[in-house]
Structure formats: structure tokens, C-alpha cells
Amino acid sequence: MGTGLSQMPKIQSRPAGHWRAGAWIAALLLAVAAPSGATPVQQYGLLSVKGNRIVDKNGNPVALRGMSLYCWSTAGTQFYNANTVNWLVRDWKCNIIRIAILPGSYQGNPTGEINKVKTVVDACIANGIYAVVDWHSMDGAQNNVQSSKNFFTDLAKAYGTTPNIMYETWNEPMQESWATQIKPYHEAVIQAIRAVDPDNIIICGTRNWSQDMDEASKNPITISTNIAYTMHYYAATHKQALRDKATTALKNGIALMVTEYGTAEATGSGFLDAPESHKWWDFLDQNFISSCNWSVAALGETTAALKPGASAAGGWTAANLSPSGTLVRDEIRAKNPDPTGIALSAPSRRAALLAFRRAGAEWLWTGGGDNSVLFVDARGRLRVAPPGSGTDYRKERSYGNQ
Numbered sequence: 001m002g003t004g005l006s007q008m009p010k011i012q013s014r015p016a017g018h019w020r021a022g023a024w025i026a027a028l029l030l031a032v033a034a035p036s037g038a039t040p041v042q043q044y045g046l047l048s049v050k051g052n053r054i055v056d057k058n059g060n061p062v063a064l065r066g067m068s069l070y071c072w073s074t075a076g077t078q079f080y081n082a083n084t085v086n087w088l089v090r091d092w093k094c095n096i097i098r099i100a101i102l103p104g105s106y107q108g109n110p111t112g113e114i115n116k117v118k119t120v121v122d123a124c125i126a127n128g129i130y131a132v133v134d135w136h137s138m139d140g141a142q143n144n145v146q147s148s149k150n151f152f153t154d155l156a157k158a159y160g161t162t163p164n165i166m167y168e169t170w171n172e173p174m175q176e177s178w179a180t181q182i183k184p185y186h187e188a189v190i191q192a193i194r195a196v197d198p199d200n201i202i203i204c205g206t207r208n209w210s211q212d213m214d215e216a217s218k219n220p221i222t223i224s225t226n227i228a229y230t231m232h233y234y235a236a237t238h239k240q241a242l243r244d245k246a247t248t249a250l251k252n253g254i255a256l257m258v259t260e261y262g263t264a265e266a267t268g269s270g271f272l273d274a275p276e277s278h279k280w281w282d283f284l285d286q287n288f289i290s291s292c293n294w295s296v297a298a299l300g301e302t303t304a305a306l307k308p309g310a311s312a313a314g315g316w317t318a319a320n321l322s323p324s325g326t327l328v329r330d331e332i333r334a335k336n337p338d339p340t341g342i343a344l345s346a347p348s349r350r351a352a353l354l355a356f357r358r359a360g361a362e363w364l365w366t367g368g369g370d371n372s373v374l375f376v377d378a379r380g381r382l383r384v385a386p387p388g389s390g391t392d393y394r395k396e397r398s399y400g401n402q
């Protein structure tokens, strides 16, 4: 299972003399001054579906906000790595990442694609955020159910006991029938997942590019609990009429998740509609609907968050972001709680270490314009990795200076 500790040994090569007592105390003070609260997963725990809401471990509705990765070319797949996830958490404050995998890519190289997913899910776990694994099929997923079952079974075995993972079984069904094709497909894949993982949320795509949630709400899946339904929108194309359909679906009692939305037209390009994007975000907030923006890609289409040339290791400056990327980053940063982590208001280093470990953290990013990282080293000691210390975090020094 992936943990932050697995990334830590790189720090061990630091000369011991580098760790001055004052350094960790300074970092500790920063941490104390930072907003309290744990990572998103420590805060919310294993999510579940209650009525038409996705709720946290205490039964309170929760709306997550984050980004979807982009699977169609290396302009997107270059970002399926831990550095990008680290950046999206610490700079963008994402608390959910969607990992889109093309069925054709998986079928051509199952091990390679599973490993690609694992790289990202492990990074999500290390950061204490949620991961949606997306079977990025358009039409025809029902024609190879076994492939999808194999994919999700492997991932359920690897991650089904973590609170982090959610399964999105079919990105966007097209004109297939909900009753006779889409729903039976979901049920078959749900049964495969549930044989391994009894509880993590499964999100089911709906007809017409995941826009007929109202239809699904009249004939919902009943073979399992913790089922949610996908809604996709592109703000310059889909407006109040689609929100009305979502309202109908909610009234009929199903829970929705926007696993993919764009700020522009349904093609992924065209006109960037900021006012309509805000109307959508208001709607999602009012209804506690989680969302992932399409997409983390560096290419010349409107909905791509990055301009070509943005580093695959994160650390993006304002100049690297597209207008859509800037709009979406501002929204996520404004709405999501600060991911800084655990407030260490402990009276001593030992007490701090105990509090830190009790919370289950491997590291604590101090934030606040500094980039120190507190972590528990291989010998169980609380240590601080200062900016530029040669760790993975070194690449993220620019945080707080933008």
C-alpha cells in the first residue's frame, strides 16, 4: 500500500548536522499557527451514500473539489505522477483526483495501465485525498464487461480497504439503453467490485454522455449500497436545463457526482464561459455535489488547465496556467479547506511526535509561504525537511510566491 513513508528515504541522505534543533521548532511553530484539521481523508474518512448525498464518516454531506487527469495523449498522461498530485494538493488544494484510463489502453497493456493508476492512487493516499478511478469508455463498454471487471477487481484488491478510492465504472455511455444495457453493465461490474470491496463508493455513468441522471433516478441500481451517479457538464453548452435534470434526479433520491466538467464547450474547446461556470459551482455547492475539472493537460484546447510546456513535475507558475486553469484553480483554492494538515499544539517534541503519529500522518506540510515538510523518519523521529533539501518537495519551492 502506498504511503508517504515510501517516498521518505531520499531525505535520509541529508547530513545529520543539517537538522538543527531550531529548524524543527520553527516548523512546529508554523504548524501551530496554521489552520487546524487533518488531511481531507483524515477529516472525512470513508465516504458513503445517504439518500441523495455523499456523506463523511459522521454522516455529514461533503463536497470535494479537484481535477481530472487527461488520458487521450501524452499532453495529459505525462501528469500521471506523484509530483503532479503533490502540487495539485498543496498549491491547488485539490482533495480529489480523477484518474481516467482508456479501456483500449488497458486492454493493450493491463499491467502498465494498472501501474499508472497505482502511481497516482498511491500519491493520493500519501496526500490524504480521494481518488476516483475512471473507466474512460464512451459508447460500447457493455461489449467487454470482462475487461472492466478485471480492471476494477485488481484495483479493489489493492485499495478496497482504504478510504481513498472510488470507482467510476463507465465515464460516458452514449445512446445505449439505461434499462437494458447501461444498468446491467454497471450491475455486473458492481458485483465484481463488491466481491472484494463491500463499501467504497461506486459512481455509475448515465445515458447521453452522463447527462440522463433523471432517467437513472427512476430506475436506480438496487443491488448494492453506496452507489452514486455521474453527471457531466460543459458550462458553455449545458446550462439550466441540465441543472433541472439534476434537481429531478436528486428529488428522486439518487446521489450525484460531477466526475468531469469543463468551463467551455462540450468539445472541450471553444468559448470559455466563466459566468455559467460560476452558476454551476453555486449549484454544486447548494447540493453538496463533488466535482473534478477536465482537465490536467497541457495542450491548446480551452478546457486544458495548462499551457503547452508546463512541467510534468508540477510547480506551475501563473504563466503556465490557461485561462481555464486560472479560473478553476481560484475556485478550488477559494472553496476547499486548507490541506495544511495537523495542528501540532504539543508542548514538547515527543508530544508532537505522538500527536502526529496518532493522526496517522507521514508528513505535514507547513505551508504559509515556507515549504518545510515535517515528517516521521524511518527511525520514528519527527524531522523537518527545509526548502531545497533535495527531497521530492524541493520542486515545489515556488509555492507561496505566486
Ligand code: MG
Residues within 6 Å of the ligand: 160, 161, 162, 197, 198, 199, 200
Ligand atoms: Mg472498502
